[in-house]
Amino acid sequence: MKIIVAIKQVPERDAQIRIDSSAKWIEEADLQFSLNESDAYALEEALQLKEKHEGEVVVLCAGPERIGTTIREALAKGADRAINIACDDLGSRDALGVARLLAAAIQQESPDLVLTGLQSEDLGFGQTGVILAELLGLPHATLILHVEKTETGLTVKRELEEGWFQEVSLPTPAVLTIQSGGNKLRYATLMGIKRAKLKEVRQLTAAELAPTAEPVVVLDRVSLPQKQKSTQILPGTPKEAAAALVEKLKFEVRVI
Amino acid sequence: MSGILVVIEQREGRISRISWEALAASQRLAAQTGATVTAVLLGADTAALAAEVAAQSVVNVVRVEHPLLAQYTPDGFTLALQQLIESESPAQVILPHTYQVRDYAPALAARLGQVLISDVVAISAPAEDSAGPEFTRQLLQGRLNGNYHHTGEGPCFVSVQAGAFRVEAHEPGNPADITVFSPTIEPAQIRTAPGAPFRGSSQTVDLSSAPLIVSVGRGIKEAENLPIVQDLATALGAELAASRPICDNGWLPMERQVGSSGQTVAPKLYLAVGISGAIQHLVGMKGSQCIVAINKDPDAPIFEVADYGIVGDLFEVVPALTEAVKAAK
Numbered sequence: 001m002k003i004i005v006a007i008k009q010v011p012e013r014d015a016q017i018r019i020d021s022s023a024k025w026i027e028e029a030d031l032q033f034s035l036n037e038s039d040a041y042a043l044e045e046a047l048q049l050k051e052k053h054e055g056e057v058v059v060l061c062a063g064p065e066r067i068g069t070t071i072r073e074a075l076a077k078g079a080d081r082a083i084n085i086a087c088d089d090l091g092s093r094d095a096l097g098v099a100r101l102l103a104a105a106i107q108q109e110s111p112d113l114v115l116t117g118l119q120s121e122d123l124g125f126g127q128t129g130v131i132l133a134e135l136l137g138l139p140h141a142t143l144i145l146h147v148e149k150t151e152t153g154l155t156v157k158r159e160l161e162e163g164w165f166q167e168v169s170l171p172t173p174a175v176l177t178i179q180s181g182g183n184k185l186r187y188a189t190l191m192g193i194k195r196a197k198l199k200e201v202r203q204l205t206a207a208e209l210a211p212t213a214e215p216v217v218v219l220d221r222v223s224l225p226q227k228q229k230s231t232q233i234l235p236g237t238p239k240e241a242a243a244a245l246v247e248k249l250k251f252e253v254r255v256i
Numbered sequence: 257m258s259g260i261l262v263v264i265e266q267r268e269g270r271i272s273r274i275s276w277e278a279l280a281a282s283q284r285l286a287a288q289t290g291a292t293v294t295a296v297l298l299g300a301d302t303a304a305l306a307a308e309v310a311a312q313s314v315v316n317v318v319r320v321e322h323p324l325l326a327q328y329t330p331d332g333f334t335l336a337l338q339q340l341i342e343s344e345s346p347a348q349v350i351l352p353h354t355y356q357v358r359d360y361a362p363a364l365a366a367r368l369g370q371v372l373i374s375d376v377v378a379i380s381a382p383a384e385d386s387a388g389p390e391f392t393r394q395l396l397q398g399r400l401n402g403n404y405h406h407t408g409e410g411p412c413f414v415s416v417q418a419g420a421f422r423v424e425a426h427e428p429g430n431p432a433d434i435t436v437f438s439p440t441i442e443p444a445q446i447r448t449a450p451g452a453p454f455r456g457s458s459q460t461v462d463l464s465s466a467p468l469i470v471s472v473g474r475g476i477k478e479a480e481n482l483p484i485v486q487d488l489a490t491a492l493g494a495e496l497a498a499s500r501p502i503c504d505n506g507w508l509p510m511e512r513q514v515g516s517s518g519q520t521v522a523p524k525l526y527l528a529v530g531i532s533g534a535i536q537h538l539v540g541m542k543g544s545q546c547i548v549a550i551n552k553d554p555d556a557p558i559f560e561v562a563d564y565g566i567v568g569d570l571f572e573v574v575p576a577l578t579e580a581v582k583a584a585k
Binding site: 011013014016017019026094095096099118121122123124125126127130131133134135139140141142143159160161162163164165166167168169170171179180181184214215216217218219220221222223224225226227229231232233234238239241242243245246248249250253255256 | 330331354355358359360361362363365366367369370371372373374375390393394395396397398399400401402403404405406407408410447448449450451452453454455456467468474492500501503504505506510511516517518519520524525532545546548549553554555557559560561562563564565566567568569572573576577579580581583584585
C-alpha cells in the first residue's frame with residue numbers, strides 16, 4: 001500500500017503570542033515550531049499500516065524553509081521519503097489554495113491512501129483532508145481512530161460526538177483525516193535519525209504546482225480575544241493563593 | 257435570490273441545539289442585511305421536523321428529500337446541497353459546526369469553488385462600503401481571534417461554533433412556507449457505507465451528575481504525576497476528569513474525558529488543573545457554575561471563562577491547595 005501523509009508544521013502550543021506589525025499574523029521570529037499533533041497520529045497510522053501490509057509511506061509538507069526539520073523528524077520516525085513544497089506565502093492562501101498545492105503533488109504519486117490530521121493547531125480550519133478528497137475525486141472519511149484493510153478497500157472507525165463511534169467502509173484509493181488518540185505515538189530512534197539523513201526529499205515549489213489563485217476567503221486582521229468573564233486572579237505564593245481559593249470555595253461557592 | 261440558507265441538522269429525529277443556534281445566527285444576519293432565511297432539512301422524510309422549524313419565524317423551509325439521504329453520507333449530502341444551492345443561489349449558506357458538517361461542508365464548498373469559513377464565533381454587520389459581513393473565528397487553539405471576509409462571486413459558506421450564538425424565543429408568526437426539493441442521486445454516487453453508531457465503552461462514570469469536578473490536562477506532564485491531582489479531588493470529594501490529551505495518552509480512561517468528544521458537564525465547581533482551554537474542551541465545561549483554573553500561562557484561554565484563577569506552577573499550587581482544603585474541612 002502506498003500511503004501519502006500530508007503534515008503541517010505549526011507553532012509550539014505554549015508559545016508566547018505577539019501580533020506582528022501587519023496585524024494579520026503573529027511574530028514568528030522567536031517561535032518554536034513542531035509537527036501538528038493530529039498529523040503525528042496520521043503518520044503513526046500510516047507507519048503501522050505499512051508494518052502490517054508492506055508498501056511505502058511518503059510524507060508531504062508545504063511551507064517555508066523551516067519545515068525541513070519537521071520533515072526530517074517524520075523521516076526519522078520511519079517514513080520512507082518526503083516531498084517538500086517550498087511555499088513562503090502559505091498563510092495568504094486559503095484552505096482551497098493550500099489543498100490545490102497538495103493535490104497537485106499527490107496526483108503525481110497516485111497513492112492508495114492519503115492520510116492527514118483532522119485539524120491544524122494554528123489556523124484550525126479542519127478542512128484540508130476533505131477538500132483534498134474533493135479535488136482528487138476520491139471518497140473520504142473524517143475523524144478516524146482506526147483503519148483496517150479489507151479485500152475491497154478499508155473499514156475505518158470514525159468518532160462521532162459525545163462518546164459515540166461508527167464504522168465506515170469505503171473503497172481505495174481514499175482520503176482519511178485522523179483524530180488523535182487512536183494509536184500510541186512512537187519516538188524516533190537514534191538509528192532512525194541517522195537513516196533519515198539518507199532518505200530522499202523531493203523538492204517542489206508552489207509556483208510549479210498551482211499558480212496563485214485569488215483567495216476566496218481573506219484574513220483581514222488578528223486580535224487578542226476579549227475575556228468573557230472577569231476572572232479574579234488570586235495572587236501571592238502558592239500557599240497564599242491556595243488559602244485565598246479555599247476561602248472562596250468555602251464562603252462564596254460553598255462547596256467545602 | 258440573495259437570501260440565507262441555513263442547514264438544520266438532526267440526530268435520531270431530534271434537532272440539535274447547535275442547529276437552533278445556527279438558525280439564530282442566520283436570523284440576526286438577515287435582520288441586518290434584509291435577506292430572507294430559508295431553513296434546509298435533509299433526509300428521507302423530514303415532514304415532522306420541518307413543521308417544528310417552520311414554527312420558529314422562518315420564512316421558508318425546504319425539505320430536501322431522497323431515499324438515499326435516510327442515513328448521512330458525505331457524498332449524498334454534498335450532492336443534494338450542491339443541487340439546492342445551484343438552484344437557489346443564496347448569498348450565504350450557514351451551517352452548525354458539527355462533526356457531520358466538518359465531514360462534508362468543506363467538499364461542498366470546494367465543489368462550488370468556495371471555502372467554508374469554519375467554526376465562526378461572531379458575525380458582524382456589513383459596513384456601508386464593504387462587500388459583506390465580517391466573520392470572527394479562533395486561531396491557535398483560542399489564543400488569537402481572526403477576522404475574515406468572503407470575496408468574489410458565489411455563496412459564502414459559514415459554520416458556527418456551538419454556544420456562540422444565543423437562541424431567543426420567538427413570537428409565533430405566520431406559518432412558514434414549506435416546500436420539498438428532490439435532488440437527483442444515483443446509488444453508485446454514494447461511495448462510503450456507514451455502519452450504525454455505537455457507544456465506545458460501557459459508561460461507568462457519569463461525570464454529568466457530579467457536583468464537583470477536578471479536571472487535569474497536559475500541564476501534568478507525566479502519568480506518574482497524576483496522584484497529586486487525585487489527592488486534591490479526594491480532599492474535595494470531587495470526581496476526577498481530564499482533557500483529551502490525557503485520555504489519548506491512556507493515562508486516564510476515555511470515560512473521564514470532558515469536551516466535545518467526551519462528556520458535557522455543568523457542575524457546581526469545575527477546577528481545571530494544567531488545562532489551557534482549547535475550544536474542544538471549553539464546550540464541554542463552560543456551563544459550570546464556578547470555574548477555577550490553575551495554569552502557569554497567564555494568557556491561557558481557560559482564564560477567559562474562569563471565575564477564579566491562580567497563575568503558577570501546578571506542582572506547587574495543587575499540593576498547597578490539597579493541604580488547605582483538608583485543613584478547612
